Amino acid sequence: TVICTCLSITDKDIENAFHNGARTWEQLQQATKIGTVCGKCEKKAMELMHEFAHIY
Ligand code: FES
Numbered sequence: 001t002v003i004c005t006c007l008s009i010t011d012k013d014i015e016n017a018f019h020n021g022a023r024t025w026e027q028l029q030q031a032t033k034i035g036t037v038c039g040k041c042e043k044k045a046m047e048l049m050h051e052f053a054h055i056y
Pocket of ligand 1: 003004005006007034035036037038039040041042
């Protein structure tokens with residue numbers, strides 16, 4: 001599933017970044033460049049991060 005349509009970043013990309021230690025929006029941005037175009041994906045991406053935090 002594509003979460004960031006501007007940069008075609010998927011839920012899998014976010015999961016990988018989470019595995020590599022990204023826990024905040026800033027860290028996720030450093031890892032994937034997500035949200036650096038329109039920023040509309042922030043809410044969805046952070047919801048996903050919270051889900052991963054519960055799973056792992
Ligand atoms: Fe992610 Fe636009 S949807 S920067």
